[in-house]
Amino acid sequence: MTATAPAAEATxxxxxxxxxxxxxxxxxxxRRVGLPYLLLLPALLLELLVHLVPMVIGIVMSxxxxxxxxxxxxxxxxWAGLDNYSVSVDFxxxxxxxxxxxxxxxxxxxxxxxxxxxxxxxxxxxxxxxxFRGRGLLRALFLVPYALPVYAAVITWVFMFQHDNxxxxxxxxxxxxxxxxxxxxxxxxxxxxxxxxxxxxKGWPFAFLIVMAGLQNIPRELYEAAAxxxxxxxxxxxxxxxxxxxxVNQVLVLVLFLWTFNDFNTPYVLFGKSxxxxxxxxxxxxxxxxxxxxxxxxxxxMSVLLLLFLLVVxxxxxxxxxxxxxxxx
Amino acid sequence: MRSIRAAATGAVxxxxxxxxxxxxxxxxxxxxxxxxxxxxxxxASNQGASIEADKKVLQPELDKFxxxxxxKVKLEVVPWSDLLxxxxxxxxxxxxxDVLNIGNTWSASLQATGGLLPWDDQQFEKIGGKDRFVxxxxxxxxxEGQPPAAVPLYSMAYALYxxxxxxxDAGIDAPPAxxxxxxxxxxxxxxxxxxxxxxxGSNPSENVHHAYVFAKQHxxxxxxxxxxxxxxxxxxxxxxxxxxxxxxxxxxxxPGNAEYAQNQSVSDFAxxxxxxxxxxxASANLTSQGMSEDAYGIAPVxxxxxxxxxxxxxxxxxxxxxxxxxxxxxxxxGATEFVKFMTSDAEQKILxxxxxxxxxxxxxQADPAFNTPxxxxxxxTLAKSAVALxxxxxxxxxxxxxxxxxxxxxxxxxxGRPVTTDSVKAALTKAQQxxxxx
Numbered sequence: 001m002t003a004t005a006p007a008a009e010a011t012x013x014x015x016x017x018x019x020x021x022x023x024x025x026x027x028x029x030x031r032r033v034g035l036p037y038l039l040l041l042p043a044l045l046l047e048l049l050v051h052l053v054p055m056v057i058g059i060v061m062s063x064x065x066x067x068x069x070x071x072x073x074x075x076x077x078x079w080a081g082l083d084n085y086s087v088s089v090d091f092x093x094x095x096x097x098x099x100x101x102x103x104x105x106x107x108x109x110x111x112x113x114x115x116x117x118x119x120x121x122x123x124x125x126x127x128x129x130x131x132f133r134g135r136g137l138l139r140a141l142f143l144v145p146y147a148l149p150v151y152a153a154v155i156t157w158v159f160m161f162q163h164d165n166x167x168x169x170x171x172x173x174x175x176x177x178x179x180x181x182x183x184x185x186x187x188x189x190x191x192x193x194x195x196x197x198x199x200x201x202k203g204w205p206f207a208f209l210i211v212m213a214g215l216q217n218i219p220r221e222l223y224e225a226a227a228x229x230x231x232x233x234x235x236x237x238x239x240x241x242x243x244x245x246x247x248v249n250q251v252l253v254l255v256l257f258l259w260t261f262n263d264f265n266t267p268y269v270l271f272g273k274s275x276x277x278x279x280x281x282x283x284x285x286x287x288x289x290x291x292x293x294x295x296x297x298x299x300x301x302m303s304v305l306l307l308l309f310l311l312v313v314x315x316x317x318x319x320x321x322x323x324x325x326x327x328x329x
Numbered sequence: 330m331r332s333i334r335a336a337a338t339g340a341v342x343x344x345x346x347x348x349x350x351x352x353x354x355x356x357x358x359x360x361x362x363x364x365x366x367x368x369x370x371x372x373a374s375n376q377g378a379s380i381e382a383d384k385k386v387l388q389p390e391l392d393k394f395x396x397x398x399x400x401k402v403k404l405e406v407v408p409w410s411d412l413l414x415x416x417x418x419x420x421x422x423x424x425x426x427d428v429l430n431i432g433n434t435w436s437a438s439l440q441a442t443g444g445l446l447p448w449d450d451q452q453f454e455k456i457g458g459k460d461r462f463v464x465x466x467x468x469x470x471x472x473e474g475q476p477p478a479a480v481p482l483y484s485m486a487y488a489l490y491x492x493x494x495x496x497x498d499a500g501i502d503a504p505p506a507x508x509x510x511x512x513x514x515x516x517x518x519x520x521x522x523x524x525x526x527x528x529x530g531s532n533p534s535e536n537v538h539h540a541y542v543f544a545k546q547h548x549x550x551x552x553x554x555x556x557x558x559x560x561x562x563x564x565x566x567x568x569x570x571x572x573x574x575x576x577x578x579x580x581x582x583x584p585g586n587a588e589y590a591q592n593q594s595v596s597d598f599a600x601x602x603x604x605x606x607x608x609x610x611a612s613a614n615l616t617s618q619g620m621s622e623d624a625y626g627i628a629p630v631x632x633x634x635x636x637x638x639x640x641x642x643x644x645x646x647x648x649x650x651x652x653x654x655x656x657x658x659x660x661x662x663g664a665t666e667f668v669k670f671m672t673s674d675a676e677q678k679i680l681x682x683x684x685x686x687x688x689x690x691x692x693x694q695a696d697p698a699f700n701t702p703x704x705x706x707x708x709x710t711l712a713k714s715a716v717a718l719x720x721x722x723x724x725x726x727x728x729x730x731x732x733x734x735x736x737x738x739x740x741x742x743x744x745g746r747p748v749t750t751d752s753v754k755a756a757l758t759k760a761q762q763x764x765x766x767x
Contacts, residue, residue, distance in 0.1 A: 095762070164583075182585075184743055186588055188740045272590065276740065293763060
C-alpha cells in the first residue's frame, strides 16, 4: 500500500512538468492522482475496520477498569488512568513478575525457534538447489507441515506427546530406551521442548519456501566463475549464496520473528488455557491473565505493551537493515 | 490530496462510529424485550457422553415445547471448555442466547456482571414459585441477599464408584468410608499396571471441587466470611496437599493422570484400569462407555473420620446446572415459558433420568425413578452432606486460579518432585496473587 502510492504520485508528477494549466487539465490531473487512491479506498476501509479499529478500542480499554462488574456495558467502566500499566510493569509485584517471566520465556522461545527454522529451511533449500531425481516430490513433502491447518496439526502433536499412549514416549522410552521412565511433554519443564519442536516443525517449511525462491534469483554464472577460481562448496556458500540471500533473509527473519513471538494457536492447542510455566508464551499469558481475573483492562494494557515492544523491535530492525543495504549500495 | 485525506478521515470516523455502536448495542436494550416471540436460542451445557448424545436427549423435548407453545427453540450444545468464555463474550457484546445453562458454581460471578435476568419472587411465581425447588439447589444460584441469577435445572453430587470385581480380587470387603481406608484400598488395587483411583489433574474445575471439599473437611475455606480470597490458611494448604498426595505420597493414582482433562478418568474406570472413581453422577456416562450397572457399586465419598454430615463431615460440593435467562433476550415471555417447561415435573423426570442427575424440583425428586441405590446415595449426599461452593463474585476466578495451581502441583508430583507443605503454600500464594484486588 505504502509502496504503490508514492510511485503513482511520482509518475504523475513526471508526466506534467509545468505545462499549461487549464481547468480541464486540472480535473484530468485530479482524476489521475485520485484514481489509485480511489481504488485503494475499499481496502483502506476494510483495513481500518478489521485492524485499526479493534486496536484503538483495545488501547482505550487499557485505560479503563474493565472488570466483571462493567463488561456488560463497558462504557460505564471507570477510567483507570495508568493503573493497568503500572500493575503490568511493576516487576516486584506478582502480576508484573509473571509477565516478565512470560516475556523472557517468549524471547528465548522466539530466538531458538526462528534460528532453527531459518537454519533448517536454508539448509534444505541449499541442498535442493541442484536438480536430482525426486526433487519435486521432496519439495512438496517438505511443505506439508506449512500447508496443514494449524489446529489439526497441533492436535496430532498433542496425541503424540501424551504421557501414557503417546508416540514420542513410545519411541524414546519403549523402543530406544533413552529415558528411564516415560517423560511428560505437555506439563512441567519439558513442555518448552515440546512447544519448540512443534513450532519449528510448523515454521521451517516457510523459511525453506522463501529461501528456495531467493536462490532462483542467483545467477548460475556466479557459481561457475567461483568454481573456476577454485572456490569450494563452503566458500561458494559464504561468498555467493548467503550475501545474495541477504535481502530475502532480512524480510524472512522479521516475518518469522513476528509470527513466532505472537503465536497463540500453537501453545493454546498444545496446553489449553493454562500453559505450564516453562512454556508460558506471552500471548497465552495475556489471554489467561485477562480471563483469570476477568480484568480485561489489565489484559489490554499488557497487549498494548506487547504491541509497543514489537513496534520498537521492528522499527529498529528495519532501520538497521535498511542502513546496511544503503551502505552496501 | 486534500480530498483524499478528508475521505480517509471520514472513513475513520465512520468505522469508529460503527464499531462504537456495535459495542454499545448490548447496553442499549436494558431489560429484555418481546420483539421475536416465536423463537428462542438455547445454549445447553454438555451433560452427556458427547455433544451428539445431548442433542438426542434434548431435541425431542424441544420439539414437544414447540408443539405446546409454537415457539421454536434453536439448540446449541456448548462444550465445557468454551462455555464460560462464550457467556462472557455474550455478556460483553450483548449478543447471546435467550436461555442458557450455567455451571451452578458460576452463579454469583455471572450475577455480578449483570448479564443474567434476576429471578425475584415475581419472576419465580411465573414458573410455580420458589418452594418447588429443594433448598440445597437454591443455595447455588447466586450471592446471598440478592434475587437468584438462575433456576436449578439438574442437581448432582460426588460419589465413590468402585469396581466390584476388582475389590473382590484385592480382598476388600466394603467400600472405604474414610480417607485412610480409601488410601489403603487404593494401595491394594495399585498393582500390575492397575491403579487405585484416577483424577483429572489438568482440569482446573475438577481440582477445585475436590480441593474445596477437602478444605471443608479440614474446617477451612478459601474465602473469608466477607468474601475475600484466603487461599493460604493452614486448612486450605493441608486440604490441597492431601488431595495431591493421593498421587505424590500415597501413589494410588497413575502419574499420567496429571495430564488428564477430558474425562479420561471415567474411561479408565469403565475399562477396569482403576478400581475407584470420585465423580459426580457418573452412571449414564459409565453405561455409555460400556460398563454394566452390576459391575460397579456406589458409596458416599469418604470423610476424614466418622460419617458424612454437615460442617467438617461434608463429602461433596453441591454440583449442578442452573438455567438462566439472558437479560438481553428479545423473547422474555418465551424464555420464561421455556424455563417453566424445563423445570416442570414431567420434563425434570425425563431429563434427569437421561443424565443420571437428581431433579432439584421436589415433586420430581419424589418419583420412584430416583429411588435406585445409585440415586439414593446422591440424594442423601445432596440433602445431608453437600456444601455449595462460595457464592461470591470472584468464584470463577477462584476456580481458574486455584484449579491451575493444583494442576501444577500434580505436574510436580507426576515428575517425581516432592510436594511439601511449603510448595503447596507457594502455589496457593501465587494463585491468590492473581485474584482481583478490587
